[in-house]
Amino acid sequence: MCHFLVLFIVGLTSSVCKGQHAKPCNVVPKDQYIKAGSDTEVVCQTSCVPGKVYWTLNNRPIDESLSKTVNSSHTVLTLRNFTHPNATLQCHSADTQQILGGTYIRTYSKPNKLSCFLHYENEDQTGVPRLLTCNWEHQIISSLTISYTILYATLSRPSEISEICSSHETTCTCKDKVRVTVKGIATVRAQTEKWVHYSDPYEFYPYNILKMSRPQVEVTAFSDHLLVKWIRSVSSETCHCQVKYDKALSDGTPVVINKTLEPRQDGKEIIENVDSCTKYKILVRCAIDKAPWSNWSREKTVLTKLNKRHVNLRLWRKIAKPEENGFRKVHAMWTEIPSTCQGTFTYAVKRTPNNDVMTGDNYTDILCGNSTCDVVVNEDAHRINLRVLENETLLAQDSVYVPATGESLPQVTDIRTSTLEGVILVSWKAPVELVSGYMIDWTHNGNLYYWKESKHTNTTLFGLLEKMPYNITVTPLFDNETGHGTQVHRVCSRVGDPGNVTIISVEANDKSVFVSWNTKSQEECSGAVINYTVFFGAQNGPMLNVTVDSTRRDINLKELHPNTQYSVYVEATALTGSTKSSARLFKTKRFDPRLPLALGVCGSIIIVLVLSLGLFCAIQWKKFSEKPVPNPGLSSVALWSSPNHQKWMRSFQPFSNPSESPFDQIFTEEHQKTSTSPLAASCTINPASEQTEEYADPAIVDKSVEQHLRSPGESTALMSLENRPFSPYRSQSSVESSASMTVKQFKRVPVKQTERTAPVTVYVTLDMYEQGQSR
Numbered sequence: 001m002c003h004f005l006v007l008f009i010v011g012l013t014s015s016v017c018k019g020q021h022a023k024p025c026n027v028v029p030k031d032q033y034i035k036a037g038s039d040t041e042v043v044c045q046t047s048c049v050p051g052k053v054y055w056t057l058n059n060r061p062i063d064e065s066l067s068k069t070v071n072s073s074h075t076v077l078t079l080r081n082f083t084h085p086n087a088t089l090q091c092h093s094a095d096t097q098q099i100l101g102g103t104y105i106r107t108y109s110k111p112n113k114l115s116c117f118l119h120y121e122n123e124d125q126t127g128v129p130r131l132l133t134c135n136w137e138h139q140i141i142s143s144l145t146i147s148y149t150i151l152y153a154t155l156s157r158p159s160e161i162s163e164i165c166s167s168h169e170t171t172c173t174c175k176d177k178v179r180v181t182v183k184g185i186a187t188v189r190a191q192t193e194k195w196v197h198y199s200d201p202y203e204f205y206p207y208n209i210l211k212m213s214r215p216q217v218e219v220t221a222f223s224d225h226l227l228v229k230w231i232r233s234v235s236s237e238t239c240h241c242q243v244k245y246d247k248a249l250s251d252g253t254p255v256v257i258n259k260t261l262e263p264r265q266d267g268k269e270i271i272e273n274v275d276s277c278t279k280y281k282i283l284v285r286c287a288i289d290k291a292p293w294s295n296w297s298r299e300k301t302v303l304t305k306l307n308k309r310h311v312n313l314r315l316w317r318k319i320a321k322p323e324e325n326g327f328r329k330v331h332a333m334w335t336e337i338p339s340t341c342q343g344t345f346t347y348a349v350k351r352t353p354n355n356d357v358m359t360g361d362n363y364t365d366i367l368c369g370n371s372t373c374d375v376v377v378n379e380d381a382h383r384i385n386l387r388v389l390e391n392e393t394l395l396a397q398d399s400v401y402v403p404a405t406g407e408s409l410p411q412v413t414d415i416r417t418s419t420l421e422g423v424i425l426v427s428w429k430a431p432v433e434l435v436s437g438y439m440i441d442w443t444h445n446g447n448l449y450y451w452k453e454s455k456h457t458n459t460t461l462f463g464l465l466e467k468m469p470y471n472i473t474v475t476p477l478f479d480n481e482t483g484h485g486t487q488v489h490r491v492c493s494r495v496g497d498p499g500n501v502t503i504i505s506v507e508a509n510d511k512s513v514f515v516s517w518n519t520k521s522q523e524e525c526s527g528a529v530i531n532y533t534v535f536f537g538a539q540n541g542p543m544l545n546v547t548v549d550s551t552r553r554d555i556n557l558k559e560l561h562p563n564t565q566y567s568v569y570v571e572a573t574a575l576t577g578s579t580k581s582s583a584r585l586f587k588t589k590r591f592d593p594r595l596p597l598a599l600g601v602c603g604s605i606i607i608v609l610v611l612s613l614g615l616f617c618a619i620q621w622k623k624f625s626e627k628p629v630p631n632p633g634l635s636s637v638a639l640w641s642s643p644n645h646q647k648w649m650r651s652f653q654p655f656s657n658p659s660e661s662p663f664d665q666i667f668t669e670e671h672q673k674t675s676t677s678p679l680a681a682s683c684t685i686n687p688a689s690e691q692t693e694e695y696a697d698p699a700i701v702d703k704s705v706e707q708h709l710r711s712p713g714e715s716t717a718l719m720s721l722e723n724r725p726f727s728p729y730r731s732q733s734s735v736e737s738s739a740s741m742t743v744k745q746f747k748r749v750p751v752k753q754t755e756r757t758a759p760v761t762v763y764v765t766l767d768m769y770e771q772g773q774s775r
């Protein structure tokens with residue numbers, strides 16, 4: 001135990017000795033709160049380091065002149081008019097830059113801008129207000145909780161201070177704490193555990209801080225004005241009031257009327273210059289002199305009455321072309337009393353001859369619709385009178401002139417129109433006569449008319465329907481008559497896109513396509529096409545384009561790839577825009593579709609050629625057959641001796657002459673050709689009498705004859721038939737149809753198969769056969 005005690009004492013002694021030996025450095029005092037704008041001193045204990053020190057405030061060096069070295073261990077910094085809300089002050093060794101110590105200095109300011117007002121617990125109270133609300137500002141950076149207290153005294157007894165209200169915010173409301181008849185004085189105290197501060201005193205006269213409750217307002221509508229009446233909460237004082245009014249549907253700045261009310265004077269204001277039959281909203285607020293404004297009263301909405309002065313009938317008429325009996329329909333039109341006007345209005349139209357007041361003719365009122373009336377008049381000049389009645393009393397009336405048919409009247413000339421963003425500008429040339437104005441009317445459907453008057457020779461038509469053609473008429477007006485109207489037709493309010501483009505047909509070949517289209521416009525005011533651009537391209541390929549002028553409706557697109565899927569569309573461009581057709585897909589052909597056609601044509605030409613050649617030959621054969629031939633019956637047949645052969649041939653000049661006809665010569669064919677035929681036709685020529693041994697073979701004769709009979713075009717066909725083995729009969733059809741009928745007379749006989757080595761030539765005539773048969 002003793003051992004421990006000794007140890008403790010030793011330890012304690014050593015630490016005390018250490019502290020005495022170390023030279024402590026520090027900055028004092030720590031964590032100061034000072035009033036903003038006051039002065040303060042801070043001391044840096046510098047015993048731990050030799051040499052000079054310097055100071056920083058929020059890490060910025062402080063002017064050295066503020067710092068004063070008292071001795072080797074103390075340096076004092078004097079700060080004057082210190083306003084930093086929260087400052088970090090540090091003391092540094094000048095040699096080592098080491099921080100020797102630091103402190104915070106925070107300032108606190110007094111609450112300011114204290115203001116109070118007296119008011120009512122609810123907005124509809126009157127009499128003496130019971131609530132006092134004070135507001136103030138307090139700039140402070142502090143984590144400390146601040147308690148605010150309002151201290152109140154009357155100016156006559158300033159020492160009798162009472163705490164009337166407390167809060168932690170910069171506003172405070174108390175009830176029944178102030179005397180409203182005498183001047184008072186108020187101060188707000190801000191207090192924390194570290195400091196307390198007071199605002200400047202605030203003197204007030206209660207009526208100067210009295211905020212009245214909102215006025216109670218009543219509004220009555222009269223035919224030409226509105227009467228506003230209101231009751232204020234404090235009637236004993238002079239007060240200013242404001243009446244604010246505006247159309248209910250308006251976003252504009254409302255009109256404010258200032259009105260000062262004497263004590264015990266009630267609020268009353270007349271609002272003139274209001275539109276007829278229009279809803280207005282009215283608000284009123286009041287304030288005692290110097291006191292704050294009351295809140296605005298509850299908003300009152302009122303519908304104004306119809307003011308007779310506002311009735312503008314703008315009566316106008318359109319005269320139709322005279323019918324056969326000379327009567328004309330006059331379409332009278334006017335601006336009706338707005339439907340927002342309450343009341344029952346009747347419109348009476350009367351037509352009277354223009355020049356005489358009373359003709360004895362019964363021109364009674366024609367009861368009409370609310371804004372138009374169709375009246376029939378004869379060819380004379382008339383006036384159309386319109387009267388508007390409310391409850392049988394005349395409200396307004398107007399009349400308009402209807403010229404006589406064919407009456408010579410001035411009219412305007414050279415009407416020009418231009419369209420600008422949905423608005424039509426119209427201008428014209430005045431007639432030489434002096435005019436009082438012009439009436440311009442316009443219609444898009446012939447039933448519904450719009451009209452307006454102009455003093456100038458120009459006007460602007462607004463509120464038009466989009467892309468609509470309008471017929472516009474300008475009529476000069478004279479004092480109480482009118483001139484003739486001059487009309488322009490189909491003036492578009494806006495020119496739209498060009499009409500819809502439709503691709504009518506796409507005819508694809510292998511390398512080209514023919515595309516045709518048309519444009520159809522359902523709208524009259526579509527823009528005129530300037531050019532068409534045809535866009536086309538293979539799928540996944542680039543889109544190509546070709547532009548053609550507006551007169552074209554088709555195009556042949558070339559240099560396409562065969563057997564490829566393409567798409568095409570047409571765009572029409574006008575000045576005002578462009579429209580596109582929908583895209584059409586097509587596939588180019590694999591081959592040129594004209595190829596088979598060409599082939600077909602060539603084939604047909606060949607066939608025709610061949611046929612005509614055949615025909616020619618047939619004719620030739622016919623000629624030949626009709627030729628007189630020597631009758632072999634009269635001649636004798638002798639054995640053909642080879643050397644004489646040529647001679648013999650020559651002796652039959654007509655037949656052997658090649659120039660006459662190549663077919664006139666008949667030669668037998670080589671026997672091998674016929675040897676395969678099992679059957680062969682044989683002539684009825686008697687072989688015994690007319691043939692030598694060598695020519696005894698009928699097959700040969702037959703063969704030669706047949707050869708002779710052949711028409712040249714069919715020779716091949718016949719040959720092939722002949723060569724067909726096992727054909728029981730020779731084909732006769734073609735030979736029979738085109739050549740001589742004598743072949744029919746052949747008898748068919750079996751043919752012996754005979755081997756022949758040398759070709760033999762025989763000459764026969766048909767007559768010869770005939771004779772032979774007849775025998």
Ligand SMILES: *[C@@H]1O[C@H](CO)[C@@H](O)[C@H](O)[C@H]1NC(C)=O
Nearest residue numbers: 036037038080081082083084
């Ligand atoms: C204190 O400083 C403020 C602004 O920093 C200045 O307006 C004021 O005049 C100064 N007061 C004195 C006593 O120097």
Ligand SMILES: *[C@@H]1O[C@H](CO)[C@@H](O)[C@H](O)[C@H]1NC(C)=O
Nearest residue numbers: 085086087104106141142143
């Ligand atoms: C002092 O002010 C600085 C900013 O200027 C702020 O970052 C710091 O938190 C403040 N300190 C205190 C204690 O309010």
Ligand SMILES: *[C@@H]1O[C@H](CO)[C@@H](O)[C@H](O)[C@H]1NC(C)=O
Nearest residue numbers: 240241242255256257258259
């Ligand atoms: C009405 O009074 C307010 C303030 O009292 C003033 O600003 C305004 O100009 C006045 N208006 C008229 C029309 O006198």
Ligand SMILES: *[C@@H]1O[C@H](CO)[C@@H](O)[C@H](O)[C@H]1NC(C)=O
Nearest residue numbers: 359360361362363364365366
């Ligand atoms: C005018 O016409 C009305 C009815 O159309 C008729 O009652 C009246 O007697 C007529 N008056 C004259 C003067 O013809």
Ligand SMILES: *[C@@H]1O[C@H](CO)[C@@H](O)[C@H](O)[C@H]1NC(C)=O
Nearest residue numbers: 339343344345368369370371
């Ligand atoms: C005229 O207006 C009244 C309301 O002001 C309405 O009841 C009546 O139907 C209208 N008549 C015609 C023909 O439009």
Ligand SMILES: *[C@@H]1O[C@H](CO)[C@@H](O)[C@H](O)[C@H]1NC(C)=O
Nearest residue numbers: 223342343344390391392393
């Ligand atoms: C029209 O008559 C109705 C009822 O008959 C009445 O309420 C209204 O005030 C009258 N209007 C005018 C302008 O006399």
Ligand SMILES: *[C@@H]1O[C@H](CO)[C@@H](O)[C@H](O)[C@H]1NC(C)=O
Nearest residue numbers: 443444445446469471489490
């Ligand atoms: C405009 O005038 C033309 C020519 O008189 C006529 O054909 C057309 O119907 C009129 N259009 C309208 C909407 O009145």
Ligand SMILES: *[C@@H]1O[C@H](CO)[C@@H](O)[C@H](O)[C@H]1NC(C)=O
Nearest residue numbers: 425426427456457458459460
């Ligand atoms: C009509 O012309 C007059 C002068 O010629 C011009 O001052 C006026 O602005 C024009 N009005 C319109 C609506 O173009």
Ligand SMILES: *[C@@H]1O[C@H](CO)[C@@H](O)[C@H](O)[C@H]1NC(C)=O
Nearest residue numbers: 353354355383478479480481
């Ligand atoms: C037209 O006006 C002239 C004078 O402005 C007047 O003398 C004449 O009587 C009027 N005519 C009609 C039908 O009102």
Ligand SMILES: *[C@@H]1O[C@H](CO)[C@@H](O)[C@H](O)[C@H]1NC(C)=O
Nearest residue numbers: 498499500520521522523526
């Ligand atoms: C194009 O066609 C559409 C629908 O068919 C139609 O609504 C539109 O008015 C047409 N455009 C024109 C300029 O004709």
Ligand SMILES: *[C@@H]1O[C@H](CO)[C@@H](O)[C@H](O)[C@H]1NC(C)=O
Nearest residue numbers: 530531532547548573574575
């Ligand atoms: C087609 O017309 C438009 C509009 O005027 C123009 O810009 C374009 O250059 C024309 N295209 C050709 C190829 O002429």
Ligand SMILES: *[C@@H]1O[C@H](CO)[C@@H](O)[C@H](O)[C@H]1NC(C)=O
Nearest residue numbers: 533535543544545546547571
């Ligand atoms: C048409 O094609 C040409 C290139 O061939 C290109 O420069 C141009 O922009 C295309 N036109 C349109 C309207 O795409």
